[in-house]
Amino acid sequence: MASSGHHHLTETFTNPPNYSFPHNRLSNVLRNPKKTPIVLVACGSFSPVTYLHLRMFEMAKDFVRQNTDFEILGGYLSPVSDMYKKPGLLSAHHRVNMCNLAAQDSDTWLMVDPWEAFQTYQRTAIVLDHFDHEINTVLGGARTEDGERRHVRIMLLAGSDLIGTMSEPGVWSYSDLDHILGRYGCLIVERAGTAIDQATDSLARWRSNIYLISQLIQNDVSSTKVRLFLRRGLSVRYLLPNSVVDYIEEHGLYQDETAASSHQEKGKEREREAGSGSKKEIVSQPC
Numbered sequence: 001m002a003s004s005g006h007h008h009l010t011e012t013f014t015n016p017p018n019y020s021f022p023h024n025r026l027s028n029v030l031r032n033p034k035k036t037p038i039v040l041v042a043c044g045s046f047s048p049v050t051y052l053h054l055r056m057f058e059m060a061k062d063f064v065r066q067n068t069d070f071e072i073l074g075g076y077l078s079p080v081s082d083m084y085k086k087p088g089l090l091s092a093h094h095r096v097n098m099c100n101l102a103a104q105d106s107d108t109w110l111m112v113d114p115w116e117a118f119q120t121y122q123r124t125a126i127v128l129d130h131f132d133h134e135i136n137t138v139l140g141g142a143r144t145e146d147g148e149r150r151h152v153r154i155m156l157l158a159g160s161d162l163i164g165t166m167s168e169p170g171v172w173s174y175s176d177l178d179h180i181l182g183r184y185g186c187l188i189v190e191r192a193g194t195a196i197d198q199a200t201d202s203l204a205r206w207r208s209n210i211y212l213i214s215q216l217i218q219n220d221v222s223s224t225k226v227r228l229f230l231r232r233g234l235s236v237r238y239l240l241p242n243s244v245v246d247y248i249e250e251h252g253l254y255q256d257e258t259a260a261s262s263h264q265e266k267g268k269e270r271e272r273e274a275g276s277g278s279k280k281e282i283v284s285q286p287c
């Protein structure tokens, strides 16, 4: 593992009111003692969560099994705080509920941690420290079938657009990057519209901790597109789990143009389309 530089592990954390760390689907037994136990953490807005977000975990699972000496003990969606103030960010309450519905109907290893959602904005480095603390310090890590105790490695799971922002100046601090990529490591899922090699070139010093997963079935569903569809009254069924579609309908979510600053969103979506070299409009009629 690369050095963790001068950035030390956070030891005191602020928890939201009545918070308890969800670990009902987290395995604490390492089946193969020769492997390194890991837990995957996906940070993002999840406004709303889509099948693409869930696919990231499945792609990571296949990749890990075929190409690494890791064994996955669990996966977490960690929705960002409302204070992140990104356009289209619905209240944490709804985003967490939708992630819970999606995780429940998916596989048996996905969970939602509402820790960052229900408090002030927390940087990703701190979020990963929080997982490390809960899993290794509070829960005591994992055990082999012989009862030997093992440290669980926390790893960030992200799309290549996120790793792209890591090479843009001013977005992430160097010491946080060193902490995230040096201490923990990252699994990066290729995302249509972002050049994965270019994104990782400037992060070369942490290369041994960055795992690139290519998308064999192209899928460029994004939460931004889903929000645009909903505002135009178009169906989003089969782009996200039925339970989430029903929840959106029941609560009349993503209808309000002004609250979602659709202007900025359309700009963002166009940028992504332009990046992928696709000239087609998302929906033929103008908004």
Ligand SMILES: Nc1ncnc2c1ncn2[C@@H]1O[C@H](COP(=O)(O)OP(=O)(O)OP(=O)(O)O)[C@@H](O)[C@H]1O
Binding pocket: 042, 043, 044, 045, 046, 047, 052, 053, 056, 088, 157, 158, 159, 160, 161, 162, 189, 190, 191, 192, 219, 220, 221, 222, 223, 224, 225
């Ligand atoms: N189509 C996709 N392919 C690969 N990764 C994706 C895809 N969609 C989302 N991700 C990844 O999922 C994580 C959470 O993303 P986020 O919730 O911000 O979704 P998003 O679809 O990018 O949202 P928005 O459209 O609102 O920007 C990020 O790491 C992002 O890179």
Ligand SMILES: O=C(O)c1ccc[n+]([C@@H]2O[C@H](COP(=O)([O-])O)[C@@H](O)[C@H]2O)c1
Binding pocket: 043, 044, 045, 046, 080, 084, 086, 122, 123, 124, 125, 162, 165, 171, 172, 173, 176
């Ligand atoms: O920790 C940081 O410095 C940092 C800088 C930029 C983005 N992030 C995180 O990355 C995620 C980005 O989500 P998004 O929707 O803006 O792609 C979100 O969880 C943010 O908290 C984190």
